[in-house]
Amino acid sequence: MSSAEIRSGIASTGQTEIYYEDWGDLSHPPILLIMGLSAQMIYWPDSLMQTLVDAGYRAIRFDNRDIGLSGKLNSRQRYNMTTSMIRSSLGLSIQAPYTLDDMADDTLGLMNHLQLQHVHLIGISMGGMISQILAARLPERIKSLCLLMTSPLSPGLFPPSPSMLWTMLSGGFGGRKRQGLGRPQPEDIAEFLTRLQGQRYRTDKNQLIAMARRSLDRSYHPAGVVRQTLAVLATADLSKRIRKIQCPSLIVHGRDDPLVPWWAGWRISRLIPGARFKLVPGLGHDLPASFLPELSSWVIDQCRQADARA
Numbered sequence: 001m002s003s004a005e006i007r008s009g010i011a012s013t014g015q016t017e018i019y020y021e022d023w024g025d026l027s028h029p030p031i032l033l034i035m036g037l038s039a040q041m042i043y044w045p046d047s048l049m050q051t052l053v054d055a056g057y058r059a060i061r062f063d064n065r066d067i068g069l070s071g072k073l074n075s076r077q078r079y080n081m082t083t084s085m086i087r088s089s090l091g092l093s094i095q096a097p098y099t100l101d102d103m104a105d106d107t108l109g110l111m112n113h114l115q116l117q118h119v120h121l122i123g124i125s126m127g128g129m130i131s132q133i134l135a136a137r138l139p140e141r142i143k144s145l146c147l148l149m150t151s152p153l154s155p156g157l158f159p160p161s162p163s164m165l166w167t168m169l170s171g172g173f174g175g176r177k178r179q180g181l182g183r184p185q186p187e188d189i190a191e192f193l194t195r196l197q198g199q200r201y202r203t204d205k206n207q208l209i210a211m212a213r214r215s216l217d218r219s220y221h222p223a224g225v226v227r228q229t230l231a232v233l234a235t236a237d238l239s240k241r242i243r244k245i246q247c248p249s250l251i252v253h254g255r256d257d258p259l260v261p262w263w264a265g266w267r268i269s270r271l272i273p274g275a276r277f278k279l280v281p282g283l284g285h286d287l288p289a290s291f292l293p294e295l296s297s298w299v300i301d302q303c304r305q306a307d308a309r310a
Helices: 046-054 081-089 100-113 126-137 162-169 186-195 205-218 222-233 262-271 289-309
Strands: 006-012 017-023 030-034 058-062 119-124 142-148 249-254 276-280
Touching: 006 100, 017 046, 017 100, 030 100, 030 126, 046 058, 046 289, 058 100, 081 222, 100 126, 100 222, 119 126, 119 289, 126 142, 126 222, 142 289, 186 205, 249 262, 249 289, 262 276, 276 289
Parallel strands: 030 058, 030 119, 119 142, 142 249, 249 276
Antiparallel strands: 006 017, 017 058
16 A cells, blocks of 8 residues: 555635645545544544545545634634524524535535535535535535435434533533533543444544544644534524435444434435435444445445446
């Protein structure tokens, strides 16, 4: 396996700036990967990026707005999250600085910056919701769609369990924050990440601590987690839009997912014509190394089939 050429940069989208990494040969078909709520782009494993490049693709990952090295909203406005969660669950409007549609605009801005006329999309969790919006809005530019552990935001399918969501919104992921000690330790975040795992596919605790340390050293911005959560809560049911998706679509969900119930993924597969649904026993809400060979195989096979039909 040869190491991929990696380019990095910042794309100005008009609303914010998006930091990205662009792996592989510029002439190869691009795969754009969209990360989930609160997570920086480095949570897309380097090994997955390399595997996609070795398969003949150009792989691009980026930090969503308000997280990582991308632009942060300069605001000190406070929001009542309890009220926002209740209103959202009842289908009522809530106050939010931006929605997932704005974040989809960010992704489109990155595509235009990189002059990507057509892409394969992979989105996980919140990134899967953004991917649904893009695939419905831009059928002529999305060649295939892979949605991981995500939701159509339909009534009754509110994605995060309340206890898990409140842990994320604490900004400290546990221990030190609850004790009033401020910035979390890598061990606190690793403890939360452990709770996201399934029974079969798991990651060693020391590896989780190392990833948490890497993430904290790169950026720590808890206000962005709150605002991204509000963006999810403020975005209406995607069902009508999902029915417009035309590209080949694969939906993958872990049977043990503690954050987004697996039937949310199944619901998406029923709304997209011809979509395939893979329910993975023993998988939680994460991307452990032991699961990557299966996932890579499915994604690459779908991309190649879509490219052959194009």
